Amino acid sequence: MQKIVLLIIFFISVVIYSQNSTIKYTVSTNKALGDNSKDNTLNDVNNALLNTTLDFQLTFSTKESFYELDELLDDGINSKIASIFFGASKKYYTNVNTKEFLLQALAYGDLYLVSLEKPNWVLKKENKKIGKYTCYKAVTEYTVVNSKGNFIKKVTAWYTPQIKGSFGPxxxxxxxxTILELQDDKIxxxxxxxxxxxxxxxEIKKPIKGKKISKKEYDNLNPPLRN
Known part of the structure; x- marks a missing residue:
């Protein structure tokens, strides 16, 4: 009888351990790329971005996560523009045990597997509620280099220790x-x-296809559009 009980407990623990958690995120922007009423193309892009949201999903366990577009329901021009700006084709994989931090992305028709580095976070004392979760503030920054110069971009994350894991979008x-809200420059x-x-x-899907390159090599190949 004791063996049966132990077997049942083991089976339940395996089932629970094998289950993954998910968080769905809405990605949007309320900031225009630029202010130039004479540039019709820029106005069209801003109109598309300011009036379109996309949904992404983070699937995670205790050790790894996978982040990708949930589903593109609308294939209109606004969604296509937003898809480019919001990175709809990019897939992110993180494994804290093996220290694998990967971005799978397209650039000029080729598929790349980009090695990422852990962000250099600064933890703040501020906190706020997001739903039923108490979240704390953390900030980091990165540099964008493009034809207009070098720009420092700010990132603000709100994470909750109430959800086990060290992952985010x-x-x-x-x-x-776990990060429940993130402001990445204009996004x-x-x-x-x-x-x-x-x-x-x-399922958590580790991306394996694509030419392996560093983040610096990827940025040189595919310079950021944002400024």
């Missing part, structure tokens, strides 16, 4: 909790649906 990770990423130990089979 858009390749941001390494905090003592705002907000958690809209949280499913811990989801009953659905949500």
């Amino acid at each position: 858009r390749g941001y990770f390494g905090l003592p909790g 705002l990423i907000s958690a809209t649906e949280i499913n811990l130990l989801s009953k659905k089979k949500n």
Whole structure:
């Protein structure tokens, strides 16, 4: 009888451990790329970005995560423009055990597997509620180099230790909790649906296809459009 009980407990623990959690995020912006009413193309791009949101999903376990576009329901011109700006084709994989931090991305028709580095976070004392979770503020920054010069971009994350894990959207990770909200320069990423130990089979897919390059090599190949 004791063996049966232990077997049942083992089976339940394996099932729970094998279940992955998911967070859905809405990605949007409320900041225009530039202010030039005479540039019709720029106006069209700004109109598309300011009036379009995309949904992404983070699937994670205790050791790894995978972040990608959830589903593109609308294939209109606004969604296509937003897809480029919001990085809809990019997939991010993080494994804290093996120290693999990967971005799978297209550039000029070729697929690349980019090695990422852990962000250099500065933890702040500020906190706020996002839904039922108490979240704490963390900041970091990065440099964008393009034809207009060098620009320092600010990133603000709100993470909660109430959700175990060290993961977040858009390749941001390494905090003592899970990121529920992130402001990456002009892009705002907000958690809209949280499913811990989801009953659905949500697979974490480590990307393996693509030419392996560093983040610096990728940025030189595909310079950021934002400034």
